[in-house]
Amino acid sequence: MKELSLHILDIVKNSVKAGATLIGIDIIESVQADELTIVISDNGCGMSKDFLARVRDPFTTTRTTRKVGMGIPLYEAAALQCDGRFDITSEVNVGTTVTAVFGLSHIDRAPLGDMAETMTTLVSGSPEIDFCYTHQTDTNRFVFDTREIRKELGEVPLNLPDVILWIDAFIKEGLTTLALSRGETNK
Amino acid sequence: MKSLEELKAIREKALGQVNMRTEQEGNIRVVVGMATCGIAAGARPVLNAFVSELAKRGMNNVQVTQTGCIGMCRLEPIVEVYVPGEEKVTYVKMDEEKAARVVVEHLANHKVVNELTIGAVEK
Numbered sequence A: 001m002k003e004l005s006l007h008i009l010d011i012v013k014n015s016v017k018a019g020a021t022l023i024g025i026d027i028i029e030s031v032q033a034d035e036l037t038i039v040i041s042d043n044g045c046g047m048s049k050d051f052l053a054r055v056r057d058p059f060t061t062t063r064t065t066r067k068v069g070m071g072i073p074l075y076e077a078a079a080l081q082c083d084g085r086f087d088i089t090s091e092v093n094v095g096t097t098v099t100a101v102f103g104l105s106h107i108d109r110a111p112l113g114d115m116a117e118t119m120t121t122l123v124s125g126s127p128e129i130d131f132c133y134t135h136q137t138d139t140n141r142f143v144f145d146t147r148e149i150r151k152e153l154g155e156v157p158l159n160l161p162d163v164i165l166w167i168d169a170f171i172k173e174g175l176t177t178l179a180l181s182r183g184e185t186n187k
Numbered sequence B: 001m002k003s004l005e006e007l008k009a010i011r012e013k014a015l016g017q018v019n020m021r022t023e024q025e026g027n028i029r030v031v032v033g034m035a036t037c038g039i040a041a042g043a044r045p046v047l048n049a050f051v052s053e054l055a056k057r058g059m060n061n062v063q064v065t066q067t068g069c070i071g072m073c074r075l076e077p078i079v080e081v082y083v084p085g086e087e088k089v090t091y092v093k094m095d096e097e098k099a100a101r102v103v104v105e106h107l108a109n110h111k112v113v114n115e116l117t118i119g120a121v122e123k
């Protein structure tokens, strides 16, 4: 995929399908360590030890429309192609955590891309699920948490067009501020 | 700065509108395939184009929703349009410009964009 934010959208969709009610997306960009770490965690149905051992194989899927599941293998390949690491931990009825580490300055690393669009796509597709997205640099941190938004909105659903537009602007602004604070433009 | 205060205003406005859009009759549904195959082929900007074109035109009788794999991965991004009382229309190999066309020609002016449908592309 062209952007890491597209992989994130895809991997979080797995969490949605697993029945999660709370999904965390934590991005840590460390220039010092020259690493970009993405941790996606959910409280969904989890996977058994046996299934987990096979899940990086494309022929492992619970889909019925086709025989291959490409989401996890593609994401793992994206990390490994830039001297990264990849790990999944999971426990049945507790949840799943997918951790990918990318060489930040590696030439084969895809750009992070449009995280605001990934988040609005997720929220408008699953307005009842809570998403907590944190983005950390060596010096600063940005947080977007739907639980805070829900508090303000009360009974009004999160997928209202006005709310989605607000979320898009909120994240774009937050990430621009993060980028400026380390003297770079947004990648 | 974007503030949580603005959400309060959005909330008041939404509660003031009696006819919440989900209860409106004659709702059109636009369904975008958003599994790995769709996302890799460009479904995210297609979805976004539908949402923003519809918002721009104030067409709140159309609901945009997402689904998983429709089962024809090489034709992604795939978009299905459901108009009440009419047969489902399946658009394939979509992009942002085609999405804008479907909004204007099909959703606003009720004319199916035949050349973008699965029937035309598969020939």
Ligand SMILES: Nc1ncnc2c1ncn2[C@@H]1O[C@H](COP(=O)(O)OP(=O)(O)OP(=O)(O)O)[C@@H](O)[C@H]1O
Pocket: A010, A014, A015, A018, A042, A044, A045, A046, A047, A055, A060, A061, A062, A063, A068, A069, A070, A071, A072, A073, A096, B035, B036, B037, B069
């Ligand atoms: N967070 C998760 N919680 C529980 N099960 C998961 C989770 N992520 C993946 N799985 C299981 O692993 C399988 C493989 O996932 P993967 O994303 O590789 O492919 P897929 O989702 O089946 O299809 P695709 O991603 O190609 O649309 C899934 O079908 C699902 O059964």
Ligand SMILES: [Mg+2]
Pocket: A010, A011, A013, A014, A069, A070, A071, A072, B036
């Ligand atoms: Mg998947």
